Amino acid sequence: MQEERRLAVLRAIVEDYVATEEPVGSKALVERHGLGVSPATVRNDMAALEDEGYITQPHTSAGRVPTDKGYRLFVDRLTTVKPMSAAERRAVSTFLDGAVDLDDVVQRSVRVLSQLTRQVAVVQYPTLSRSTVRHVELVALAPRRLLAVLILSTGRVEQRIVELGADLSDEALADLRSRVNSVAAGEIISTAVTALRALAAEPPTADLAAYVGPVVEALAEAMSDHRSDERIAVGGAANLARYGDSFDSAVRPLLEALEEHVVLLKLLGEATTGGMVTVRIGAEGPYEQLASTSVVATGYGPTNDALATLGVVGPTRMDYPGTMTAVRAVARYVSRILDED
Amino acid sequence: MQEERRLAVLRAIVEDYVATEEPVGSKALVERHGLGVSPATVRNDMAALEDEGYITQPHTSAGRVPTDKGYRLFVDRLTTVKPMSAAERRAVSTFLDGAVDLDDVVQRSVRVLSQLTRQVAVVQYPTLSRSTVRHVELVALAPRRLLAVLILSTGRVEQRIVELGADLSDEALADLRSRVNSVAAGEIISTAVTALRALAAEPPTADLAAYVGPVVEALAEAMSDHRSDERIAVGGAANLARYGDSFDSAVRPLLEALEEHVVLLKLLGEATTGGMVTVRIGAEGPYEQLASTSVVATGYGPTNDALATLGVVGPTRMDYPGTMTAVRAVARYVSRILDED
DNA sequence: ATTGGCACTCGGATCATCGGAGTGCCAAAC
DNA sequence: GTTTGGCACTCCGATGATCCGAGTGCCAAT
Numbered sequence: 078m079q080e081e082r083r084l085a086v087l088r089a090i091v092e093d094y095v096a097t098e099e100p101v102g103s104k105a106l107v108e109r110h111g112l113g114v115s116p117a118t119v120r121n122d123m124a125a126l127e128d129e130g131y132i133t134q135p136h137t138s139a140g141r142v143p144t145d146k147g148y149r150l151f152v153d154r155l156t157t158v159k160p161m162s163a164a165e166r167r168a169v170s171t172f173l174d175g176a177v178d179l180d181d182v183v184q185r186s187v188r189v190l191s192q193l194t195r196q197v198a199v200v201q202y203p204t205l206s207r208s209t210v211r212h213v214e215l216v217a218l219a220p221r222r223l224l225a226v227l228i229l230s231t232g233r234v235e236q237r238i239v240e241l242g243a244d245l246s247d248e249a250l251a252d253l254r255s256r257v258n259s260v261a262a263g264e265i266i267s268t269a270v271t272a273l274r275a276l277a278a279e280p281p282t283a284d285l286a287a288y289v290g291p292v293v294e295a296l297a298e299a300m301s302d303h304r305s306d307e308r309i310a311v312g313g314a315a316n317l318a319r320y321g322d323s324f325d326s327a328v329r330p331l332l333e334a335l336e337e338h339v340v341l342l343k344l345l346g347e348a349t350t351g352g353m354v355t356v357r358i359g360a361e362g363p364y365e366q367l368a369s370t371s372v373v374a375t376g377y378g379p380t381n382d383a384l385a386t387l388g389v390v391g392p393t394r395m396d397y398p399g400t401m402t403a404v405r406a407v408a409r410y411v412s413r414i415l416d417e418d
Numbered sequence: 419m420q421e422e423r424r425l426a427v428l429r430a431i432v433e434d435y436v437a438t439e440e441p442v443g444s445k446a447l448v449e450r451h452g453l454g455v456s457p458a459t460v461r462n463d464m465a466a467l468e469d470e471g472y473i474t475q476p477h478t479s480a481g482r483v484p485t486d487k488g489y490r491l492f493v494d495r496l497t498t499v500k501p502m503s504a505a506e507r508r509a510v511s512t513f514l515d516g517a518v519d520l521d522d523v524v525q526r527s528v529r530v531l532s533q534l535t536r537q538v539a540v541v542q543y544p545t546l547s548r549s550t551v552r553h554v555e556l557v558a559l560a561p562r563r564l565l566a567v568l569i570l571s572t573g574r575v576e577q578r579i580v581e582l583g584a585d586l587s588d589e590a591l592a593d594l595r596s597r598v599n600s601v602a603a604g605e606i607i608s609t610a611v612t613a614l615r616a617l618a619a620e621p622p623t624a625d626l627a628a629y630v631g632p633v634v635e636a637l638a639e640a641m642s643d644h645r646s647d648e649r650i651a652v653g654g655a656a657n658l659a660r661y662g663d664s665f666d667s668a669v670r671p672l673l674e675a676l677e678e679h680v681v682l683l684k685l686l687g688e689a690t691t692g693g694m695v696t697v698r699i700g701a702e703g704p705y706e707q708l709a710s711t712s713v714v715a716t717g718y719g720p721t722n723d724a725l726a727t728l729g730v731v732g733p734t735r736m737d738y739p740g741t742m743t744a745v746r747a748v749a750r751y752v753s754r755i756l757d758e759d
Numbered sequence: 760a761t762t763g764g765c766a767c768t769c770g771g772a773t774c775a776t777c778g779g780a781g782t783g784c785c786a787a788a789c
Numbered sequence: 790g791t792t793t794g795g796c797a798c799t800c801c802g803a804t805g806a807t808c809c810g811a812g813t814g815c816c817a818a819t
Contacts, residue, residue, distance in 0.1 A: 441812090443811065443812050443813085444812075444813080445811080445812080446811095457812095461812090461813070461814075462814095464813090465813090465814080475812090475813085478812090478813075479811075479812050479813050479814095480811080480812065480813090481811080481812070481813095
C-alpha cells in the first residue's frame with residue numbers, strides 16, 4: 078500500500094515544515110518520523126506527491142514545502158482531533174468565566190484565543206439579526222429629548238438619543254413605553270421592526286402621534302444598524318512579529334486587513350454551526366493579497382444557533398490541528414457563557 | 419552668531435533625517451537647505467553639536483543622526499507651529515461630525531488621527547471619574563433580576579444585571595428608582611457613590627431593605643469601575659509596516675505594548691489641558707523596550723477639562739511639528755463634539 | 760570665523776569561492 | 790514491482806576579499 082505511505086509522507090512533511098519553518102528533505106524525514114523505509118523510497122514518494130501538486134520545492138535541490146493543495150488534503154484527511162490539555166481547558170474556562178458583560182466576554186475570548194494559538198484572533202460581536210428584544214426602556218432626559226435603551230437577548234444594549242418635536246408628558250411617556258414593549262418585547266428583531274413601524278403608522282392615541290414616529294425610527298435604526306453587525310475585536314497582533322521573514326508579502330497586507338473590519342468579516346466567512354470549523358487556506362480566500370494567510374473559523378452562539386463568527390488568522394504554515402481545536406473549544410465555551418445569562 | 423547657525427544646522431539635520439531616513443552629511447545639508455556657508459563650516463558646527471550630545475554618527479565616516487536630546491531641543495525651541503491645510507481641517511471635521519455615539523466618536527478619532535499622522539493612534543475613552551450622573555434607570559427583567567442602566571454626562575452608558583434576594587414589586591421598583599435618582603442624579607461620580615451607600619445603609623422603607631443593597635452595590639461598582647478607565651482604542655497599526663528596518667528592536671515591543679492597555683495608558687501619560695501637547699521622546703519614556711519610540715499626546719474633553727488622553731505613538735524619527743498639530747487639532751474637534759451633546 | 764584641500768576611515772555593494780544538503784536516476788536487491 | 794544504495798549533479802547560502810564613495814577631521818590659508 079504505497080498510497081497509504083505517501084499520505085504518511087505528506088503528513089510528515091506538513092508537520093515538520095510547520096515545526097521547523099524550513100523545507101524538509103528526505104533524510105531528515107525518515108529520521109524524525111518512524112517511517113520504516115529508506116530516504117530513497119521517500120524521495121520517490123515525494124516526486125509523486127509533487128507531480129500531483131501537493132508539495133513543491135522552493136528551488137531545485139532544496140527540501141519540499143507543502144502547497145495550499147497539500148495543506149488542504151492534510152486538513153481534510155490527515156488531521157486527527159487533538160484534545161486540549163487539561164491545563165488549557167482550565168485556563169480557558171477560568172479566564173472566560175471572569176467576564177462581567179458582553180463586551181468583556183468578547184475581549185477575553187480574543188485574548189485567550191490568541192494566546193492559545195499564538196496567532197491573530199478575531200471575534201465578531203453577536204449579530205443583532207437573530208436575537209430577540211428583551212426590553213425597551215425610554216428615559217426622559219429633557220422635555221424634548223429622551224434616551225431609548227434597547228436590550229437584546231444576547232445581552233447587548235444599544236442606546237439612542239431621540240429629539241422630539243413637542244414636549245413630552247410623563248403619562249405619555251409611560252404609555253408609549255408600555256405600548257412599545259407590548260409589541261416588541263420577546264420578538265425577533267425583524268418582526269419587532271415591522272410591528273413598531275405599524276405602531277408608528279397608526280398612532281393609537283392622538284397624544285402619542287407627535288412622539289411615536291421619532292422614537293420608533295430610532296429603535297428601528299438601532300435594530301437594523303449594520304454598523305454593529307460589523308463590530309469586531311482583534312487581538313494578538315504582536316504574534317505577527319514572529320513572521321520575521323516575508324514581511325512585506327505577508328504581514329503588511331494582513332495588518333491592513335485587521336483594521337478594515339469589513340474585510341475581516343468577509344475573510345471570516347459564513348458562520349458554521351455545530352462544532353464545524355471552517356478552514357480556508359491561502360489562495361482559497363477572497364483576497365489576492367492574503368494569498369499566504371489562512372483562516373480557521375467557526376460560528377458561535379447560544380444553543381449552537383450561530384450568532385456570529387470567531388476565529389484565527391495566520392500564515393498558511395500553521396498548526397492546523399492545534400488551531401482547530403483551540404477555535405472549537407473557545408467557541409464552545411463562549412456559547413455556553415452566552416447561554417447562561 | 420555661530421550659535422544661531424548651529425541651531426539652524428540641527429534643525430536641518432532633524433528635518434532631513436526625518437524625511438530621508440538616512441544619516442545626513444555636511445554636503446547634502448548645504449545643498450538642500452539654503453544655509454549660505456560651506457560644507458567645512460557645517461562640519462565644524464556638527465562636531466560641536468556632537469560634543470554637546472545633540473547628534474551622533476552611527477559609525478565613523480557616516481552622516482549624523484539626531485539623538486533624543488537633539489530631538490528634544492528641536493521640539494522645544496526649533497519647532498514652528500505648522501497650521502493644517504484647509505483640506506485636512508475639512509476632512510477632520512466632516513469625518514468626526516458623522517459620529518453617532520460616544521463609541522463612534524472614539525473610533526473615528528483614532529482613524530482620522532492615524533491617517534493624518536500616518537502613525538499609530540491611541541485614544542482613551544473619557545474617564546468616569548470626572549463625569550456626573552445624568553440618570554439611573556432600573557428595569558425589571560424577571561421577578562428577582564433587574565437591569566441597572568447608568569447614564570453619564572459624557573454620554574457613556576454602563577449597565578449591570580442585578581440579582582435580588584426577593585421578588586420585586588412594581589411599586590417598590592418605582593420607589594427605588596425615584597429615590598436612587600434623587601440622590602445621585604446630577605452629582606459627580608464620587609459624590610453619587612457616597613450618597614448611594616448612605617441610602618443603602620439606612621433603607622427608608624422596610625420594603626426596600628431587601629433590594630437596595632445589591633442595586634446600590636452594582637451601581638457603585640459600575641461607577642468606580644476602573645476597567646472602563648482603561649478602555650482604549652488603537653488604530654493605524656498598519657503604519658508600523660513602514661518601519662521596515664529595525665523590526666525586532668522597534669516594532670515587536672510596540673506591537674506588544676499596543677495590546678497591553680495598561681502599558682499604553684502609562685505611555686500616554688497624564689492628560690494635559692489647554693491645547694498643550696506633551697512630547698515624550700525615546701528613552702524619556704517609562705519603558706526600556708520602547709526606547710526608540712516617541713509619544714505625542716494631549717488631553718481632551720468638554721470645556722477643556724481634560725477627561726482623557728489621546729495621541730500618537732511612533733518612532734523617535736517622526737515629523738514632530740506635523741504630528742503635534744494633528745494631535746492638537748483632533749483633540750480640539752473631539753472636545754467640541756463631546757461638548758455638544 | 761570661514762573655507763578649500765587632502766588624507767583617511769569605514770560601511771555596504773559586488774563578486775568569487777566553497778561546502779553541503781538535497782535531488783534524480785539507475786542498477787541491484789528483495 | 791517495489792525498495793534500496795550509490796552516485797553525479799545542482800544550487801543555495803555562508804564566507805571572505807575587494808573596491809568604491811560618502812563622509813569626516815584637521816590644517817593651512819583667507
